[in-house]
Every structure is written in C-alpha cells, then in structure tokens.
Amino acid sequence: MAAIAAARDGSFRALNEASLVEYVRATPVIRELLGGGSEIGELSIMEVGDGNLNFVYIVVGPFGSVVIKQALPYIRCVGESWPMTKDRAYFEMLALKEQGRYCPGHVPEVYHFDRIMSLIAMRYLKPPHIILRKGLIAGIEYPLLAEHMSDFMAKTLFFTSLLYHSTTEHRRAVAEFCGNVELCRLTEQVVFSDPYKMAPHNRWTSPYLDEDAQAIREDDILKLEVAGLKSMFCERAQALIHGDLHTGSIMVTSDSTQVIDPEFAFYGPMGFDIGAFLGNLILGFFAQDGHANEDSNREQYKNWILKTVEDTWNLFHKKFISHWNEHKDGSGEAYPSPIYSKAELLQQVQSIYLEDLFHDSLGFGAAKMIRRIVGIAHVEDLESITDTSRRAHCERRALEFAKTLLKERRQFRTIEEVTAAALASV
Amino acid sequence: MAAIAAARDGSFRALNEASLVEYVRATPVIRELLGGGSEIGELSIMEVGDGNLNFVYIVVGPFGSVVIKQALPYIRCVGESWPMTKDRAYFEMLALKEQGRYCPGHVPEVYHFDRIMSLIAMRYLKPPHIILRKGLIAGIEYPLLAEHMSDFMAKTLFFTSLLYHSTTEHRRAVAEFCGNVELCRLTEQVVFSDPYKMAPHNRWTSPYLDEDAQAIREDDILKLEVAGLKSMFCERAQALIHGDLHTGSIMVTSDSTQVIDPEFAFYGPMGFDIGAFLGNLILGFFAQDGHANEDSNREQYKNWILKTVEDTWNLFHKKFISHWNEHKDGSGEAYPSPIYSKAELLQQVQSIYLEDLFHDSLGFGAAKMIRRIVGIAHVEDLESITDTSRRAHCERRALEFAKTLLKERRQFRTIEEVTAAALASV
Ligand SMILES: Nc1ncnc2c1ncn2[C@@H]1O[C@H](COP(=O)(O)OP(=O)(O)O)[C@@H](O)[C@H]1O
Ligand SMILES: Nc1ncnc2c1ncn2[C@@H]1O[C@H](COP(=O)(O)OP(=O)(O)O)[C@@H](O)[C@H]1O
Ligand SMILES: [Mg+2]
Ligand SMILES: [Mg+2]
Ligand SMILES: [Mg+2]
Ligand SMILES: [Mg+2]
Ligand SMILES: [Mg+2]
Numbered sequence: 001m002a003a004i005a006a007a008r009d010g011s012f013r014a015l016n017e018a019s020l021v022e023y024v025r026a027t028p029v030i031r032e033l034l035g036g037g038s039e040i041g042e043l044s045i046m047e048v049g050d051g052n053l054n055f056v057y058i059v060v061g062p063f064g065s066v067v068i069k070q071a072l073p074y075i076r077c078v079g080e081s082w083p084m085t086k087d088r089a090y091f092e093m094l095a096l097k098e099q100g101r102y103c104p105g106h107v108p109e110v111y112h113f114d115r116i117m118s119l120i121a122m123r124y125l126k127p128p129h130i131i132l133r134k135g136l137i138a139g140i141e142y143p144l145l146a147e148h149m150s151d152f153m154a155k156t157l158f159f160t161s162l163l164y165h166s167t168t169e170h171r172r173a174v175a176e177f178c179g180n181v182e183l184c185r186l187t188e189q190v191v192f193s194d195p196y197k198m199a200p201h202n203r204w205t206s207p208y209l210d211e212d213a214q215a216i217r218e219d220d221i222l223k224l225e226v227a228g229l230k231s232m233f234c235e236r237a238q239a240l241i242h243g244d245l246h247t248g249s250i251m252v253t254s255d256s257t258q259v260i261d262p263e264f265a266f267y268g269p270m271g272f273d274i275g276a277f278l279g280n281l282i283l284g285f286f287a288q289d290g291h292a293n294e295d296s297n298r299e300q301y302k303n304w305i306l307k308t309v310e311d312t313w314n315l316f317h318k319k320f321i322s323h324w325n326e327h328k329d330g331s332g333e334a335y336p337s338p339i340y341s342k343a344e345l346l347q348q349v350q351s352i353y354l355e356d357l358f359h360d361s362l363g364f365g366a367a368k369m370i371r372r373i374v375g376i377a378h379v380e381d382l383e384s385i386t387d388t389s390r391r392a393h394c395e396r397r398a399l400e401f402a403k404t405l406l407k408e409r410r411q412f413r414t415i416e417e418v419t420a421a422a423l424a425s426v
Numbered sequence: 427m428a429a430i431a432a433a434r435d436g437s438f439r440a441l442n443e444a445s446l447v448e449y450v451r452a453t454p455v456i457r458e459l460l461g462g463g464s465e466i467g468e469l470s471i472m473e474v475g476d477g478n479l480n481f482v483y484i485v486v487g488p489f490g491s492v493v494i495k496q497a498l499p500y501i502r503c504v505g506e507s508w509p510m511t512k513d514r515a516y517f518e519m520l521a522l523k524e525q526g527r528y529c530p531g532h533v534p535e536v537y538h539f540d541r542i543m544s545l546i547a548m549r550y551l552k553p554p555h556i557i558l559r560k561g562l563i564a565g566i567e568y569p570l571l572a573e574h575m576s577d578f579m580a581k582t583l584f585f586t587s588l589l590y591h592s593t594t595e596h597r598r599a600v601a602e603f604c605g606n607v608e609l610c611r612l613t614e615q616v617v618f619s620d621p622y623k624m625a626p627h628n629r630w631t632s633p634y635l636d637e638d639a640q641a642i643r644e645d646d647i648l649k650l651e652v653a654g655l656k657s658m659f660c661e662r663a664q665a666l667i668h669g670d671l672h673t674g675s676i677m678v679t680s681d682s683t684q685v686i687d688p689e690f691a692f693y694g695p696m697g698f699d700i701g702a703f704l705g706n707l708i709l710g711f712f713a714q715d716g717h718a719n720e721d722s723n724r725e726q727y728k729n730w731i732l733k734t735v736e737d738t739w740n741l742f743h744k745k746f747i748s749h750w751n752e753h754k755d756g757s758g759e760a761y762p763s764p765i766y767s768k769a770e771l772l773q774q775v776q777s778i779y780l781e782d783l784f785h786d787s788l789g790f791g792a793a794k795m796i797r798r799i800v801g802i803a804h805v806e807d808l809e810s811i812t813d814t815s816r817r818a819h820c821e822r823r824a825l826e827f828a829k830t831l832l833k834e835r836r837q838f839r840t841i842e843e844v845t846a847a848a849l850a851s852v
Contacts, residue, residue: 162660167614168607170660175604178597185593188759197764220771227775231760234588234596236661333614334657338623345646349653 012086012116014072017045020057023119024068029112030121034061050131050248051077053084053263058124065126066111071118071263084182088263089118091180095265096122098240103155106148106259125251125258132257133247136284137291137381139301146311148257149250149277153312154319157270160240162334163324169331170267174237177266184234184266187243191371192230196223201376208392212399213374225406229363237267245276246368246379247284271360274316279365279402281309282422283372283379286398289426290385302426306419313358313415321350359409362418366406373399401425438512438542440498443471446483449545450494455538456547460487476557476674477503479510479689484550491552492537497544497689510608514689515544517606521691522548524666529581532574532685551677551684558683559673562710563717563807565727572737574683575676575703579738580745583696586666588760589750595757596693600663603692610660610692613669617797618656622649627802634818638825639800651832655789663693671702672794672805673710697786700742705791705828707735708848709798709805712824715852716811728852732845739784739841747776785835788844792832799825827851 015023021043024030031040041062049056049069053076057068071089075082093113100107112121135142162170194202196217204213216222242249243264251258285305288298328346329337340346372379373395382398385391401422405412412418441449447469450456457466467488475482475495479502483494497515501508519539526533538547561568588596620628622643630639642648668675669690677684711731714724754772755763766772798805799821808824811817827848831838838844 162657167611167660171604171607171610175601178601178604181594181597184597188593193762193765197762220768220774223765223771224774224778227761227766228778231588234593234760235663237663238661334660335653336619336623339619339649340653342646345649348646348650352650352654 010116012073012118015055015057015068015070015117015119017047017057020045020059020068023117024059027112027114027121030059030066030068033064033066033111033121034059035063049076052248053077053088060124065124066121067108067124069120069122084186086118088180088183089113089120090115091177091183091265092261092263093120094176095240095242095262096120098160099152099156099242099259099262102159103152106152106257108258108260125256125260128253129251129256129258130253131248132250132252133280133284133380135252136247136281136305137287137384139288139291139296139298141301141304142252142254142257142308144255145252145257146308146315149259150312150315150319152257152259153245153270153274153277154316154323157239157241157273158320158323158327160267161238161270161332163332164327164330165333166331167333170237170333173240174267177240180264180266183243183264184268187264188230188234190376191367192226192233195371195375196226199376202374203376203378204374205388205392205395208389209374209395209399212396216370216374216399216403219403221407222403225363226367229360229367232269232360233272233364236269239267239270240265241268241270241273242276243268243272245273246280247277247381248280248379250277269360269364271357271362272364274313274357274361275364275366276368277365278309278312278361279368280372280379281305281312282365282401283369283398284381285309285422286394286401286426287379287381287385290382290387290390290394302423306422309422310415310419313361317354317358320354324350358415359412362405362409362412366402366409369398369402370406373402397425436542438499438544441481441483441494441496441543441545443473443483446471446485446494449543450485453538453540453547456485456492456494459490459492459537459547460485461489475502478674479503479514486550491550492547493534493550495546495548510612512544514606514609515539515546516541517603517609517691518687518689519546520602521666521668521688522546524586525578525582525668525685525688528585529578532578532683534684534686551682551686554679555677555682555684556679557674558676558678559706559710559806561678562673562707562731563713563810565714565717565722565724567727567730568678568680568683568734570681571678571683572734572741576738576741576745578683578685579671579696579700579703580742580749582668583665583699584746584749584753586693587664587696587758589758590753590756591759592757593759596663599666600693603666606690606692609669609690610694613690614656614660616802617793618652618659621797621801622652625802628800629802629804630800631814631818631821634815635800635821635825638822642796642800642825642829645829647833648829651789652793655786655793658695658786659698659790662695665693665696666691667694667696667699668702669694669698671699672706673703673807674706674805676703695786695790697783697788698790700739700783700787701790701792702794704735704738704787705794706798706805707731707738708791708827709795709824710807711735711848712820712827712852713805713807713811716808716813716816716820728849732848735845735848736841739787743780743784746780750776784841785838788831788835788838792828792835795824795828796832799828823851 044060046058055070059066071086073086074080075084096110108123110122242262249261288302292298461467470486472484481496485492497512499512500506501510522536534549536548668688675687714728718724
C-alpha cells in the first residue's frame with residue numbers, strides 16, 4: 001500500500017477535471033487559496049486551454065480562485081505524435097518568477113509549482129481580462145497597452161542583460177535556460193526553417209497563396225537574412241526572453257496588461273520578443289480589412305494599432321535608456337562606468353545598442369509574420385476572416401510587407417517609417 | 427586512521443616535486459606509463475611552468491614520460507592575493523579531449539584527470555619542442571606552422587559550431603562551459619576593460635609610452651569598438667574556443683605543432699581564437715626590429731611571419747569551407763540543406779559567414795595586441811628587447827597598427843591588405 005502510494009505521488013499523471021479536484025484538495029497551498037481550512041467545499045473547474053500546447057484550468061473555490069496549467073509530454077494541438085518535454089513547465093515557472101520580480105504589475109504571481117506533475121498554479125486573471133488577440137479582432141482599443149508592454153519589455157530585457165547582470169550571474173542563468181532546448185528547437189523549426197522549404201505541417205490559404213508560398217521558398221535574399229536571424233537566435237544570449245510574446249500571450253482589460261505563457265523562455269536576442277509583439281500587432285493591422293463591415297470600416301482602429309506599434313517602440317526606447325542611465329554605475333558588466341562614463345560616449349554607445357536592437361526587432365518581427373501565413377501555426381486575426389479570397393488578400397499584403405521589412409530592415413531609421421510603410425502596403 | 431586517509435585522499439593538496447613522486451606511485455595509470463609494473467624505479471621530476479597560472483611538471487621514468495599540470499586556487503604569477511578557481515583544470519581537460527577528438531595531430535593526449543586535485547596528466551611534448559613564441563624571438567622559421575594551425579582552428583571551430591552540431595548538442599555543451607565563467611571574467615577584465623582605463627595592474631614602457639597609453643584611455647571610437655567585441659565575447663556561443671590561443675600556448679618543432687593550455691575554453695566567438703593567433707604573430711613581427719643585430723637584420727624573417735599570417739587565414743578559409751561542404755547535409759542545424767542546397771546560395775551564405783569571421787578575427791586580434799602593450803600581461807617578444815627606447819619604438823608601432831586595425835577592420839577585404847598595412851607601419 002505504502003509503496004503504491006509513493007509511486008503514485010512520485011510520478012507524473014495527466015490530470016483532468018476530476019483528478020484535478022483531488023490534486024487541489026491534497027495540496028495545502030492551493031487549498032488555502034481557494035477556501036481556507038480543511039473543509040474546502042464545492043469547487044468549480046473549467047478547462048480553458050485554447051488548444052495550443054498545454055492544459056489550463058480555472059479553479060474557483062468558496063473564497064478564492066486559481067489557474068492551474070499542466071504540460072503534457074506532447075504538443076496538445078498536434079497530439080502524442082509530436083512529443084515535447086513536459087519540463088517546459090519548469091522553465092515557464094522560472095521565467096514567470098524572474099519576469100514577475102522585475103515587472104510584478106504585468107505578470108501573474110506563481111503560487112505553487114510541482115515539477116513532477118509539470119504543473120503551475122498561478123493567479124487567475126479574471127474577466128474582463130481577455131486575450132489581446134481577441135480584443136484586436138473585436139476592434140477594441142487598449143489605451144494603456146503600449147505603456148504597459150513597453151514597461152514589461154524594457155524591464156524584463158534590461159534587468160536580465162549584461163547591462164544589469166554581472167557576467168557571473170549571466171552565465172549561470174544562461175546555463176540553466178540551456179535546458180529549455182526542446183522549446184528553442186521548436187521555434188527554430190517553425191519560425192526559421194519550415195516556411196522556407198516544403199514542410200509537412202506548412203499550410204496557407206490555397207490556391208490563392210500558392211505562388212506566394214513558393215516565392216518564399218525560392219527567395220535567396222530572404223533566406224540569407226533568415227539565416228542570420230536564426231544564428232542570432234541560436235547563439236546570442238543577450239537577455240532572458242519570453243520567447244513567444246505574440247498577442248495570444250497577453251491578457252488585457254482597459255487598464256490591465258498581463259503577460260502569460262513564457263514556456264519558450266531562454267537567453268536569446270532581445271529583438272525576438274520585441275519583434276514578436278510588434279509583428280503580431282502588425283498582423284492584426286493587416287487583418288482589419290477582413291473584419292470591416294457596414295458598422296465599422298476599421299480605419300480608425302487601424303490607426304490605433306499603428307499608433308500602438310509606434311508608442312510601444314518609442315516608450316520602450318525611452319524606458320530602456322532610463323533603466324540604463326539609472327544603473328550605469330551598477331553591477332552590469334557590458335559597459336563598465338570607469339570606461340564609459342563620459343556623457344557623450346555613453347550616449348553614442350546607447351544609440352548604437354538601440355539602433356541594432358531596432359533592426360533586430362524588425363527582422364524577427366517580419367520572420368514571425370511570415371511564419372504565421374505560410375507555416376504551421378496561423379493567427380486567429382486572419383483565420384477568422386471566413387471569406388477565403390478576402391483573407392488571402394489581407395495575407396498577401398502582410399506577407400509582402402514582411403518580406404520587405406526583413407530584407408530592408410536596416411534602411412528603416414524610425415518606427416514611424418515602419419508604420420508608414422505598413423499603411424502604404426495595406 | 428581510515429578516516430584520516432579518506433580525508434587526505436578526498437581533498438585537494440598543492441603538490442611539489444616530492445609529493446608528486448608519491449602521487450605518481452599511487453596512481454596506476456601514470457605508474458604504468460612511466461615504468462610498467464609496481465616497481466617503478468627512479469623518477470626525474472622537473473617543474474617547468476613558466477610562471478603564468480599553473481604548475482607544470484615533466485616526469486620521466488625508466489620507460490616513459492608524462493607531463494603533469496596542476497591548477498592551484500590562485501593565479502601563480504600574481505600569488506594568493508588573486509584567487510582563481512582551480513576548477514579551470516576541469517575545463518582544460520574537457521577542451522583538450524574535445525579538441526583532441528577533432529584534431530588529434532595537434533593536441534597532446536590526456537592520460538588521466540583528477541578533479542579533486544585539479545590535475546591533468548598528458549603527453550610530454552619532448553624536445554626539440556619549444557614554445558612557438560621562443561622560436562619567433564630566436565628567428566626560427568616553421569614551414570608547416572600555417573598548415574597546422576589552420577588545420578587546428580578549422581577543425582576545432584567548425585566541429586563545435588552549429589555548422590556541425592545539432593542545437594541540442596550545442597546547448598548542452600554551451601551550458602557545461604558556462605561553468606568556466608571565472609576564466610572568462612579574467613579575459614573580460616584584462617583584454618576588454620583594463621587597457622581602456624586606469625587599472626592597478628596596467629603597465630607599459632614608461633615614460634616612452636605614457637602618452638600612448640593615455641591616448642588609448644581617451645579614444646572614444648576605440649572604446650565603442652571594444653564594447654562591441656566584448657559583448658560578442660560575453661554573449662555569442664558560436665563554437666568551443668581555446669580562449670588563450672597566443673604563441674605561448676603552442677609548442678613546435680620543424681614538423682610538429684601542438685596546442686596546449688586551453689584552460690580558458692568556453693563557447694564564444696570563433697574570431698577570438700583566430701585573432702589571438704594572428705595578433706600574436708603580428709606582435710612577434712613588430713618585435714623583430716628589436717632583435718635585429720649585425721648577424722641578422724631579420725628582414726627575411728619578418729616576411730616569413732607575414733607570409734605565415736596570410737597563409738594561416740587563407741588555409742583556414744579553405745579548410746573551413748571544405749569541412750562545411752563535406753558536412754552540408756549533416757546534423758549541423760545553422761543552414762539546413764533543404765533550404766540552402768542551391769550551390770549559388772550556399773556560396774553566398776559561406777562568403778558572408780567567412781567575411782564576418784574575418785572582421786571579427788581582426789578586431790579581436792587587435793584587442794589582444796593592445797592589451798599586451800598597455801595591460802597587465804606583456805609578451806616576451808617585446809619584453810626581451812632590453813634597450814627600453816628601442817622596445818618602446820617597436821611597441822608604439824604595434825599599438826598604432828592595432829588601433830587602426832580595430833577601428834577600420836571592416837575596410838580590410840583580404841589578409842594581404844592587413845599584412846601590407848603591417849609592413850607599412852613598421
Ligand atoms: N493566469 C491565467 N488567468 C486566466 N486565464 C488564463 C491564465 N493563463 C492562461 N489562461 C487562459 O488559458 C489559455 C491558454 O494559456 P497559455 O498559457 O497560453 O497556454 P498554452 O501554452 O497552451 O498556449 C490562454 O489563452 C488564456 O485564455
Ligand atoms: N604537454 C607538455 N609537454 C611539454 N611541455 C609542456 C607541456 N605542457 C606544458 N608544458 C610547458 O609548461 C609551460 C606552461 O604550461 P601551460 O599549459 O602554458 O601553463 P599555464 O596555464 O600556467 O600557462 C609551457 O610553456 C611549456 O613550456
Ligand atoms: Mg509565437
Ligand atoms: Mg499560449
Ligand atoms: Mg504556450
Ligand atoms: Mg600557458
Ligand atoms: Mg594557461
């Protein structure tokens with residue numbers, strides 16, 4: 001009996017609504033959150049994972065609520081035929097804690113982590129929180145989005161880079177997140193490889209985009225540029241990045257912005273996060289014409305999206321520099337203050353750093369846009385346009401813009417030049 | 427008694443000639459190498475560490491010989507006041523094995539490693555092997571040096587990069603070598619920081635170079651460029667690099683070239699190794715005028731050095747590309763063959779890769795030259811010029827050349843342009 005219990009406690013089980021109740025009752029931290037004492041009472045449990053990688057349950061008890069996320073050893077939306085380490089939950093937890101440390105206002109707290117069960121209990125982001133992508137499809141403006149996301153990115157990226165870390169801290173953290181290699185490999189495949197070759201999971205709005213998809217596979221300049229970005233993704237440990245910072249990893253209300261789902265986190269290039277966010281906003285922008293109807297032509301909303309793209313970068317730039325200035329005499333070892341203290345020199349260093357980061361972000365953003373149109377995973381912004389020819393029209397415009405951005409990103413000097421180009425391409 | 431023996435066996439002891447005899451007798455692998463059976467006979471032991479970081483003993487027995495290197499928990503040439511993890515011996519052993527795997531002809535075999543004692547037993551590179559730097563000072567030509575060193579660098583760098591590694595292998599290895607952070611930090615300090623500020627250990631040929639050293643500390647363009655190189659050193663895990671590949675880490679005869687002392691090894695930018703080797707050859711070149719005398723004006727020897735610089739890069743380029751072509755359909759994941767198979771595209775990718783590597787190598791090489799003239803650790807090539815004003819003259823020329831190389835490296839398109847510039851600066 002004892003041996004059986006031990007084996008059960010010590011090994012992984014995929015939970016469902018029923019077994020989750022048991023798990024919750026047997027886990028003091030969670031029981032406490034939900035209903036105090038030992039008599040926890042009725043629990044309401046609802047699975048809300050939107051079918052991507054993992055299972056997500058909202059658990060509501062008499063006095064509180066919690067979200068429980070469990071990783072299974074495969075990719076949920078593909079099934080057991082595509083195995084994927086469930087240890088991703090460990091890295092998601094580490095990243096949530098690290099990001100939460102620097103930016104508690106925009107990251108749900110972690111209440112509990114069970115490594116054996118690959119299970120995270122975290123704060124339930126209650127309604128009216130919705131996934132940002134859904135808000136963009138519905139045409140809802142979020143006046144604080146740029147402010148909040150620039151804050152999240154400036155803090156999480158600055159404080160995990162060598163502008164703040166000693167190289168000792170940095171290499172320790174880099175080594176730890178090297179363990180999340182399987183998730184990195186998934187990105188390498190679906191973002192940097194599959195769209196540029198014939199790959200079994202690729203799809204696009206056929207037959208409309210057949211030639212466009214083929215053109216991508218035959219575009220040597222594009223492939224050269226993508227190779228450079230992939231190398232940067234694989235080799236450059238610039239900061240702890242979220243790794244999947246699209247508009248489906250952000251929950252919002254009119255005054256709250258919360259970043260969830262950092263299971264792809266590792267030490268990589270900052271531009272990958274900034275690009276993911278901006279690239280997905282721009283995808284949302286190109287999808288708007290597919291959502292226009294007699295009630296709304298979405299013109300104003302398109303402007304709001306582009307304005308948010310501009311504000312996000314410009315505010316990020318400002319905040320990042322201000323963290324840098326505040327900590328320039330700190331423990332960060334990239335630019336030791338005895339060498340870079342002269343105001344003019346520091347400014348030059350910063351302006352080169354941010355210019356490079358801008359171009360990296362545009363490159364990664366463009367790559368993320370492309371893969372959402374001709375790769376395995378598409379975005380609801382476009383998928384929800386039911387008229388196929390209309391959708392293909394939006395997709396082609398987004399694709400053309402992304403190709404230009406990827407190839408000519410170094411020509412863009414300001415984010416306003418980027419949004420102007422997007423507006424001209426629509 | 428048993429407890430005392432266990433404590434002794436289980437803990438670190440700094441050896442000397444006498445206790446090394448005991449150690450050797452108690453270690454079957456080594457005893458075997460030296461003299462077979464249990465009766466090992468007379469041993470001759472000589473400490474030959476040339477006063478840098480560690481202790482190195484040549485041990486000769488009746489039937490064989492071995493070199494034993496032990497790391498103490500501080501930097502030998504500074505003393506106990508500068509602590510340094512003795513675990514560097516572990517990373518040196520790992521690197522010797524990895525490099526030996528890909529390039530056995532130019533790396534001494536490791537016979538035995540004792541982690542607790544931070545002790546490596548390796549093949550004794552017998553006379554007439556001498557340290558290459560000494561050969562350069564003596565004016566000895568090594569006709570196979572470029573052939574051998576290009577072989578060593580092309581193999582060790584290619585086969586530990588993503589051109590050959592899967593990203594799974596790569597991240598595992600990167601994580602392991604993140605543990606060698608203390609040695610990386612030493613490089614960060616002495617190569618990328620100290621020369622550009624007032625630092626207690628800096629020195630130069632004073633008063634001759636006082637203004638030159640000051641000019642380095644006040645050169646904003648130089649500091650901008652050095653910052654970029656330092657970031658690359660700290661962030662970019664391109665390949666397993668030796669980390670200290672100067673002419674003092676190479677032992678040579680007229681037909682053998684052996685690379686020793688990779689205790690600084692980690693996953694870093696390839697250009698750091700190539701630059702270290704070429705930069706130190708060029709330092710040797712600039713020192714020649716200080717060694718010229720009535721017997722020899724060293725003009726021919728200077729040409730040989732520059733020719734070796736050229737041949738090394740050109741042969742490296744050729745061999746690196748040939749490894750790449752041979753393994754282009756292999757497990758390396760940087761440029762998957764279904765995407766980059768077209769001959770013309772592959773050539774373009776390779777030419778961009780090698781061009782970037784060329785410029786990285788020039789940058790790192792120049793930084794290594796500078797630090798050897800105004801930083802803590804100087805090179806015997808210049809130090810052995812006893813006439814101070816003559817030495818300062820050589821050093822100033824080397825310094826000026828290195829500054830130009832560092833700042834304008836992207837203007838150089840071929841190695842012959844670099845050697846021509848060196849010749850024009852002497
Ligand atoms: N903390 C939370 N509060 C409320 N809802 C959440 C929370 N975390 C996740 N969700 C819901 O579950 C969905 C899937 O969560 P996510 O972490 O993105 O999982 P996956 O890794 O499978 O994409 C989200 O789109 C959101 O609707
Ligand atoms: N395998 C070897 N065979 C012969 N001599 C060696 C060997 N390894 C080291 N030496 C001698 O010992 C000296 C110091 O060795 P090295 O590995 O460079 O130590 P350190 O890390 O202290 O610089 C070398 O310059 C060389 O003269
Ligand atoms: Mg994504
Ligand atoms: Mg998600
Ligand atoms: Mg996810
Ligand atoms: Mg040495
Ligand atoms: Mg050494």
